[in-house]
Amino acid sequence: MGLSVLDLFKIGLGPSSSHTVGPMVAGNRFVNELVARKLMDQVASVRVELFGSLAMTGKGHATDTAIMQGLSGEQPDQIDPDYAPQLVANIRESQKIDLGGVKAIPFNEKTDLKFCFGQSLPKHPNGMTLSVSDEAGIVVYRNNYYSVGGGFVLSEEETDQTGETSDNTVSNLPYPFENGEDLLVMGRQSGLSIAEMALANEVVLERSQDIKADLLHIRDVMCACIDRGCVRTGILPGGLGVKRRANSLHADILKKQKTGDNHLEAMDWVNLFAMAVNEENAVGGRVVTAPTNGAAGVIPAVLAYFEKYLNKKGDDGIVEFLATAAAIGMLYKKNASISAAEVGCQGEIGVACSMAAGALCAVQGGSNEQIENAAEIGMEHNLGLTCDPIAGLVQVPCIERNTMGAVKALNAARLALNGDGNHRVHLDEVIQTMYQTGLDMHEKYRETATGGLAVNAVAC
Ligand code: SF4
Incomplete structure (x- = not known):
């Protein structure tokens, strides 16, 4: 897919395109992949790991809240900015997340969302790993995503297949x-x-x-x-x-x-x-x-x-x-x-x-x-x-x-x-x-x- 002028101007939420918009897109993509692979029935827990710059400045750049919003099925250009903080407050209070708006599972931010300080994924400084496990704790699906700037997100597969820029x-x-x-x-x-x-x-x-x-x-x-x-x-x-x-x-x-x-x-x-x-x-x-x-x-x-x-x-x-x-x-x-x-x-x-x-x-x-x-x-x-x-x-x-x-x-x-x-x-x-x-x-x-x-x- 080639670059459109609309790729350079995306409607989203602050404060960061790579640390807020990209992670929300990644969270949303991840739940869509679960639905497409018909895995949602097996999912009992979800885990988020943030690497590199996403770990180092993720708190200040609202990466944690953006991921939670994305996992809840929200997208940066559609989420209501006034509702966005309330959605996160609900997750924190209930300790549950409604994956893609279709399946509520337990979610404890302290244990299920990890800032991996000092660690990086190989393809880009803004890496994240999302995974889901079944009741027995067996990982049923995992993917890496890279927020490569300006709200652009590439999965592990996409970086393997195309390199970062050749899809332009x-x-x-x-x-x-x-x-x-x-x-x-x-x-x-x-x-x-x-x-x-x-x-x-x-x-x-x-x-x-x-x-x-x-x-x-x-x-x-x-x-x-x-x-x-x-x-x-x-x-x-x-x-x-x-x-x-x-x-x-x-x-x-x-x-x-x-x-x-x-x-x-x-x-x-x-x-x-x-x-x-x-x-x-x-x-x-x-x-x-x-x-x-x-x-x-x-x-x-x-x-x-x-x-x-x-x-x-x-x-x-x-x-x-x-x-x-x-x-x-x-x-x-x-x-x-x-x-x-x-x-x-x-x-x-x-x-x-x-x-x-x-x-x-x-x-x-x-x-x-x-x-x-x-x-x-x-x-x-x-x-x-x-x-x-x-x-x-x-x-x-x-x-x-x-x-x-x-x-x-x-x-x-x-x-x-x-x-x-x-x-x-x-x-x-x-x-x-x-x-x-x-x-x-x-x-x-x-x-x-x-x-x-x-x-x-x-x-x-
Ligand atoms: S690149 Fe860094 S210093 Fe420059 S506007 Fe973004 S967060 Fe601020």
Whole structure:
């Protein structure tokens, strides 16, 4: 199955795509596999083991609750965010889990859900093993799953058969681009923009009946998230005591509008949009994975900036923005990684910045060469960015980091638009550099909360 633009923008729940969305998908897949294999009658108990980064930061990233929700038959794009905590409370109180909503079995979180600290599965740092046993304690089914970033999940079998990235290609796509150079060459040959090529591929992929309507729905979910984030107040959960700031920033911007005393108003709005989304993400609210949850604020912030200040094309401008961003995101998914457990925050904020920069350049009339340049700048100046969330929570540095990624994307688009598309470092080169840098990065800087700010800033 090939990559669709909708794979880069998934509707889900916060706080993490790899640690919340992916594990919920895995839990749901596991119970569906039990049903398909007609094993449900034999099941008397279920066991969850979390490895690598899922163990190290799983508590702060709500991996445990997401797995329980997935095993209960819930899916990230459909679960009601207001009901999600209640479902987990019910499981904890009753010490029972209703597998797939069809079979209730005993479930003691302390013994049946294990954080395997210091251990990893072989295929990826975000591994999990799910198994069920019968009344005699004999394992009747077991599978390993890997949450490989952005909510993508591969089973053990899928990684054995295909490798992580080779399932991204489809032979009959009209524009089967694998890298940035392909996009430029195909664009020159066809006379099409990057967005037009990505949308032409969607016709063959058949993932959507109406891709434009689906992308506009993605925009609506992003905007709803910004709106919620702007009105809610209070302290974020998890014990760090981080105060929500979007609401007061919003009030401040409106106040300064009246006096005309704000020479950086546009930047304040961008910061607000990004902050609002990521505060919602931190409380487990409804967000769009873009391309991850930790970085979910960057693209909505730049998109909202575009709508507020620049969009003269209406819905077509929104579709062009999101299709361009997704095409750029695919290059990282195909040739590097969007998993912070693999490559650090470069793979989250860095990729989101690159996607947003290219998209903003495109909707301002940038050529494909300028778009590629903007995307390259967006990543080049995020190279080496580590993932070191304090207390394993997607709050510090994550929320502010989204504001930085969004503002940087604006500048990257501007630099590219002020040039002619010719530039020294190409997008493919910077993608390879990001990947190699990520692989060289010490494990403590790859979403394990064992280095950087996570150990140098006091978590109380
Ligand atoms: S530091 Fe970056 S990669 Fe790590 S959790 Fe925060 S946003 Fe995600």
